[in-house]
Amino acid sequence: xxxxxxxxxxxxxxxxxxxxxxxxxxxxxxxxxxxxxxxxxxxxxxxxxxxxxxxxxxxxxxxxxxxxxxxxxxxxxxxxxxxxxxxxxxxxxxxxxxxxxxxxxxxxxxxxxxxxxxxxxxxxxxxxxxxxxxxxxxxxxxxxxxxxxxxxxxxxxxxxxxxxxxxxxxxxx
Numbered sequence: 001x002x003x004x005x006x007x008x009x010x011x012x013x014x015x016x017x018x019x020x021x022x023x024x025x026x027x028x029x030x031x032x033x034x035x036x037x038x039x040x041x042x043x044x045x046x047x048x049x050x051x052x053x054x055x056x057x058x059x060x061x062x063x064x065x066x067x068x069x070x071x072x073x074x075x076x077x078x079x080x081x082x083x084x085x086x087x088x089x090x091x092x093x094x095x096x097x098x099x100x101x102x103x104x105x106x107x108x109x110x111x112x113x114x115x116x117x118x119x120x121x122x123x124x125x126x127x128x129x130x131x132x133x134x135x136x137x138x139x140x141x142x143x144x145x146x147x148x149x150x151x152x153x154x155x156x157x158x159x160x161x162x163x164x165x166x167x168x169x170x171x172x173x
Contacts, residue, residue: 056136063101064132066113069124071150072169079166080128082144084135086171089148096148100136147171 064087072083090096090103097103104110118125134140144150147163149172160172 056133057099060100060136061129061132063104063113064136065125065128066116066118067104067110068128068131069118070111070113070116073124073128075167075169077127077131078141078143079169081131081135081141082147082164082166082169082171083150084131084140085142085144086147086150088135088138089146093148100132144171146173148173 064084067087068080068084072080075083087100087103091098091100097106101113104113131140143166144164149157149160150169151157151172153165153168153170156170157172163171163173165171
């Protein structure tokens, strides 16, 4: 979340919010965007990821895309990328599984991704797949480096160190 036309570290979009030094209490809220608006304004790098064939495992991309939509579909593009980056970061941490599907299926972590089937013929799905593909290829934005957890801002996670806040989610390590 391979897209050879997408350069490494190419931003997914122009930042929708401001995260000075990723300080959680200083993030500026972004205006809500609809999935159709997001796709219509998708930068060329993201459109390339949507259109290009991928060398990453498509089953892993789909698991991550489902989480992006379910957990952050109402968030700005940067928030959707942050959720994907949390999953990727977990695959690199020995406390979690090594594949995205296994990470999101770990008990008590996410939701039942196998029972969730968002429509596949939407701009929202195509963009979630593109974000997942970029992230799994080690590309794209990582607005919350080091984050392994996130939660709704209205339900803070006690005992965790805040990494940042994007709209309705707070990210922790």
